[in-house]
């Protein structure tokens with residue numbers, strides 16, 4: 001066990017159920033959530049014993065274990081909550097270990113689950129109920145349905161079938177009540193650069209070094225120069241290829257981008273391919289991470305899902321998702337729209353955009369932050385933070401194309417603002433720069449404002465690095481300075497990748513990043529002060 005950590009910090013257990021010997025009444029009218037964010041040595045001990053007891057009696061199950069690639073000798077266990085053997089969706093803890101000792105515990109448990117675990121609706125019927133939401137235009141496989149317990153937004157526990165619905169232009173995740181057939185929750189599995197609002201050389205002809213492989217057709221965009229293989233697939237705007245991919249997850253070697261003489265003329269494919277390699281290298285250099293999954297699994301990038309020439313004739317949803325957008329579609333697969341040429345250029349032409357989508361993959365293999373409300377805004381913010389960080393890693397700070405900055409997607413945005421989000425000044429495009437201004441939480445608008453409310457953690461990150469005064473609170477933050485940004489990148493990476501869980505809140509992100517700062521640089525460090533003051537300045541306490 002290492003030295004005491006973070007004694008003076010606000011590392012507290014929320015909803016303080018007594019950890020030792022906690023026995024709860026069989027039924028309660030209000031759900032009890034135990035939210036844990038403990039990094040202080042005194043608090044860890046009793047909670048750790050409690051968690052060990054839950055592991056022994058099967059209420060917690062050992063999930064993924066990640067070896068720490070930043071601090072030697074540490075590991076991070078994800079513990080999944082179970083109720084009578086079934087997963088409790090959203091119930092999970094992350095326990096940081098130093099050898100045998102527990103350093104920190106983050107996450108959420110549901111303490112009073114009461115639910116009848118015998119389904120009265122079969123998975124096939126559940127799939128039909130989910131498909132009915134979309135007039136049965138998609139497919140849903142009953143074989144892939146998982147039975148589990150869903151804590152609902154209105155405080156109930158319900159037995160649900162969790163299943164994927166494949167639509168012609170989307171992938172949805174649905175939770176169908178296994179007793180009533182009601183769809184209790186559903187949402188898109190696609191992670192995007194922008195909300196899908198239906199509007200809207202390399203790409204700019206600059207030289208790029210391309211890692212290609214020899215193929216029967218000449219050369220193909222298959223990168224074999226890094227430990228983690230990467231390939232770039234060209235759908236050439238073919239609706240049938242996009243449909244086959246969305247309906248069946250099919251990617252064929254015959255779709256890998258090819259060029260007869262290795263003098264590549266498709267700037268979109270070239271940028272997508274080059275920038276994913278740069279992003280791989282960034283994450284390895286900064287955090288020792290080996291690819292999106294940290295196991296060097298193959299990354300696949302898809303370009304030209306819809307041809308720009310078709311931007312005017314496809315329906316609004318298709319244009320908003322597959323032309324004027326960039327996506328992370330799961331399974332280490334990224335997709336970049338061509339842009340309609342009017343509101344956006346090709347999305348693969350912006351390094352921060354490519355890194356943003358890549359970082360959604362990093363999140364999927366770690367915290368897997370729910371893509372709605374506060375966890376969704378954190379998911380978006382982590383991608384923006386990493387997108388900006390990759391720019392600063394490779395480019396000279398400044399304004400204009402291929403310069404590092406605090407804007408998002410500025411190299412390919414052709415609308416008035418010239419960027420889609422700003423970390424230094426979120427309100428300049430209408431995004432909140434203070435917690436008091438978050439909006440659309442709990443609504444269907446942009447999944448609860450995820451591409452909007454990310455302005456708050458984005459501003460916190462910016463203040464922690466660059467320093468400055470928050471517009472709303474008037475609080476000044478002494479940033480650590482751009483020259484030291486590597487330290488804040490590692491703090492946010494550590495906090496978001498290792499400590500957060502699927503339902504983490506802004507408050508949890510504050511505690512997690514402070515914990516990371518203390519571990520890496522000490523409780524009295526300028527970094528810990530900066531990250532603490534930055535969250536306070538944006539109103540996240």
Ligand SMILES: [Ca+2]
Pocket residue numbers: 391400401402403404405410411
């Ligand atoms: Ca830039």
Ligand SMILES: [Ca+2]
Pocket residue numbers: 352388391404405406407408409410
């Ligand atoms: Ca940028």
Ligand SMILES: [Zn+2]
Pocket residue numbers: 191192193194356360380383
């Ligand atoms: Zn995104």
